[in-house]
Amino acid sequence: MFAKSLIALLSTLALVTAVPNPVPPPAQQERRGVLPTSWHHPRDHPVAALFRRGPEDLPAVGSDAWRAKFANLGQNPEANIPQAWLDALHRAQAANLIPNIPLATSPDGGSTAVYPPGVNGGQEPICSSQFQCRHTDDIWDAPSGMIGLSVDDGPVSFPDASPRLYDFLRTHNQKVTHFMIGANILNAPTMFMRAFEELGDDIGVHTWTHRHMSLLSNEQLVAELGWTLQIIYDSTEGRVARYWRPPYGDCDNRVRAIAKHVFGLTTVIWNQDSRDWTMAANPPGTTLARIQSDFANWLSGPRTPGLVILEHEITADDVTAFINMYPLIAAASSSGQPWTAVSVAQLFDGHVEGATLNGTAVGWYQNAKDNEGDVDQEMDVAGGSPTTSSSAGHSNSTTSTRTGTATATATSTSSHSTSDAHKTFTLGGVAVGALVLITSALAL
Ligand SMILES: [Zn+2]
Secondary structure, three states: OHHHHOOOOOOOOOOOOOOOOOOOOOHHHOOOOOOOOOOOOOEOOOOHHHHOOOOOOOOOOOOHHHHHOOOOOOOOHHHOOOHHHHHHHHHHHHOOOOOOOOOOEOOOOOOOEEOOOOOOOOOOOOOOHHHOEEEOOOEOOEOOOEEEEEEEOOOOOOOOOHHHHHHHHHHOOOOOEEEEOHHHHHHOHHHHHHHHHHOOOEEEEOOOOOOOHHHOOHHHHHHHHHHHHHHHHHHOOOOOEOEEOOHHHOOOHHHHHHHHHHHOOEEEOOOEEOOHHHOOOOOOOOOHHHHHHHHHHHHHOOOOOEEEEEOEOOOHHHHHHHHHHHHHHHHHHHOOOOOEEEEOHHHOOOOOOOOOEOOEOOOOEOOEOOOOOOEOOOOOOEOOOHHHOOOOOEEEOOOOOOOOOOEEOOOOOOOOOOOOOOOOOEEOOEEOOOOOOOOOOOOO
């Protein structure tokens, strides 16, 4: 049973700040024809260079040499931060790109996070996605009529979880985005390669240890994002991930700015939550039947905006929920509600009409169109121009029930599902958040 193999269960929480509006990508972006049209990020400093460590001849994924670079990180990636990453952080700070806002704290030791009294997480300068503050840099919605499929927290080797999902995806030739935990990649390299190579799925960042980002220092954030980017880079022939999803949807303006200006990452939240992660709670927050019903309702609802749905791949029930849901997409389409189900990265790569990110078709990675195309070794994306650091573009969801609250408590439930999930940190007194499975027993 899954629970028996769970060695580490990490949970935490977080909140947000204000970041500069994105600069429209210059037209010159097309380099060597690698990308469909142009780059999304400004090219002010070389993020790819942050991950080069010696020869580009990278060790085989899963080999001792591959493991060696990450073996000592454990649950404390900040113990070892390459100077180049810190330098990039310091440059961003010097350019006033990283807001100096309060960190959230966790009075109960990790399952909840709160901002200091008088600080409203739903407003500037915090703009926490957990408070439904939608920064314009973030992705919450899909283009009309499209479903962006993603699964979080993998990869794991537990046979009924990632492996069963991957078999299903291969059978149905369906791509999804995997927001992966760095430590889980280290523990399950074979499953990583199945996702990347066999399925051809795009890989996004879900941090190294799956903590609540709003609680962490700037340096800790650099370590959480940097090491996950590094292991993805090392395992994909040098691809730099474009997208990241904050654990628990916990992102504020400071977190968002570090992701963007140090590493060139775009933050992806969601607009519907399957709440699959609550099935393991006692009592369960949802059931397989309820998830099925929720999906049916979403698919019969408005096609605008399109759907970005939070799902996971770390338990048997997660995967069962996905497998049960999947036929509903075709059923809805054949009954007059056409949906195009793609990975999150495919929502914006231009392969379907209207699939763009702010009007620009972008590759799955910052330096590559997809898993098979060339990797641009000379790219230099990320790092916003200092002239763009002024205001934060955001809006609060009209469905938010949190605005005006300074505390991200767990049991608060939004009538709207957009982030209802991972901002809930306790249920029935039990910390539930997304599970981080770090188990040597399951490691390949
Ligand atoms: Zn997660």
